[in-house]
Amino acid sequence: MSPTRNAAVLFNEIPNDFPVPGKTTKYDESSTIDLDNVSLGEDGVLVKTVALSIDPYLRSKMRAADIESYQPPYLLGKPLNSLGVGRVVRSQNPKFKAGERVYGLFEHQEYNIFDKDSFLQALPETPLSSATLVGAAGMPGGTAYIGYKEYAQAEKGKTIFISTGAGAVGSVVGQLAKLDGLKVIGSAGSDEKVEYMKSLGFDVAFNYKKTDTLEVLKKEGPIDIYWENVGGATLDAAIETLKKDGIIIVCGQITAYNGGDGYNYKNLWQIFARSIHIHGFLYFDLMPKWIEQFSKEFLPLIEKGIIKHKEEVVHGLDKVGDAILRVQKGENKAKSVVLVADDKDSH
């Protein structure tokens, strides 16, 4: 068979501020791959990319390669990568069969070869779309589930505040809390997102650009649990309205990803005065402990529609740069997914 195009999105330049499509990242169609003859190596698996997850944390990988951080950096001139779902084209690894869907860390190319050290998991047969499998049923939903289960000490009657409550993670946290009988307060940056949170059953939902977070929390709090996603003034307001022995679960700080000079926190000393406990965690560290319960308890909630979710799907690998920027600016209306190939197409 003649070579097939293997387009990619390359990391082109380290951004100082927001990542600019075409500058920070470049879509490139110059590579090809011979799907029938390319060598897979021992245990190699050739996978056609179907859906790529576009998440806030990708910005933290767009840095100089010598700066250490929790995520390996993107390398200049090489493809970006993120979690994704694909379909196996050919496999030398007995754990994966041609035609099956898989979940893994995908380079942003139309085709990838995964070796035995790559992060790649077979997906069970499920009616869920590949977009959902990288969203509510994938890392974002999983992040929500395991962070909440591990740290929230949720109990009926408690109050939780969730920043970015309309996001892929926050929206799931809020719904889990409602199922447990908590009072749920969520913030987001647009009226549309506020409506979405209300449709999910949040007790209080507000647009932080129009309403002062501290005022809302003073009125609707005090809070027992703060699900932290943004940092800055929101974190400071949450600390001010946390109850004694309050809990903060830190799942990200989007205000810190795009440069900036830190934030002038006024309330950090309350951490000891109120006996506050703060827990940072990463999905890949905690998931092994929770994977069985996640599959048994959580995935059925998604399949049955008890936990609701939404994806903002754009089509085409060339849209990755735009999708990343939308997420960094908070303009995406739902979990951002780039669909690279037809979800039903097996080859």
Place this chain on the structure above:
Amino acid sequence: MSPTRNAAVLFNEIPNDFPVPGKTTKYDESSTIDLDNVSLGEDGVLVKTVALSIDPYLRSKMRAADIESYQPPYLLGKPLNSLGVGRVVRSQNPKFKAGERVYGLFEHQEYNIFDKDSFLQALPETPLSSATLVGAAGMPGGTAYIGYKEYAQAEKGKTIFISTGAGAVGSVVGQLAKLDGLKVIGSAGSDEKVEYMKSLGFDVAFNYKKTDTLEVLKKEGPIDIYWENVGGATLDAAIETLKKDGIIIVCGQITAYNGGDGYNYKNLWQIFARSIHIHGFLYFDLMPKWIEQFSKEFLPLIEKGIIKHKEEVVHGLDKVGDAILRVQKGENKAKSVVLVADDKDSH
């Protein structure tokens, strides 16, 4: 018997900045007490004040009475209060006998009557001085012991950084960590304090006014545990050099007590990136859980001289204002104690 002088230190004015002796607080000799005939009420105990503990947190009580915080405020025109040791003069309560030493929350007066709701504990017979009983063997030492035991997850080979390592709490934390085989790094604000930390066996001790904290931690770290007492640049530097899954134990933030406009933290987002866990706690909440082990395991370490300690003792109730200011400015050379009466005098 004729009335006896019952001098007091009164809260006179809410300070904006450092508390000024004679202005913020006033020594007052106008009150008297009839030691033989004053009514003690049901279960009341008349106690002669011997030693008063002067601690950093007292500053947080010098505020408007309508501002809520973790410690009840001082009331204008009323005596200050703090933990202290005294000797029972008369007792209507069968739990306390005349002549015995007691530990409790003392108003800053020469004599106090404790009712049955007051915090007052009988002290066991011990060769320790009253100054030590409010210091290393009292709340500061207890704070060190219970915070360390509850949260540090100390293990041989780990590294701990202690800000205010020469302080009443920090010096005990460092010695406990050395007993457990940790590498101990301590900071303080004078060369004399640095020498004291070295004499206690700290592996690294430095004067943060002369040496950059971040540079020291980069060279001597990374650290597993940070014992936080100060906030600000020190906390930011500690976060930057904490290992993944690092622990911060927050025992106070002296930089935040004396007004000021907060601090521009640059590294808080690392909390999630490094999966950092932060624990604030208060002595009175945690002590009931640890009191037995504290008495059995920790007090003998003090009595045998295995855990070393120092007190800076000034004589006379009229010195309370000065002692408080010295502690707030970090000028005290050891645990600050005001000795109000002769330690051996029973009446």
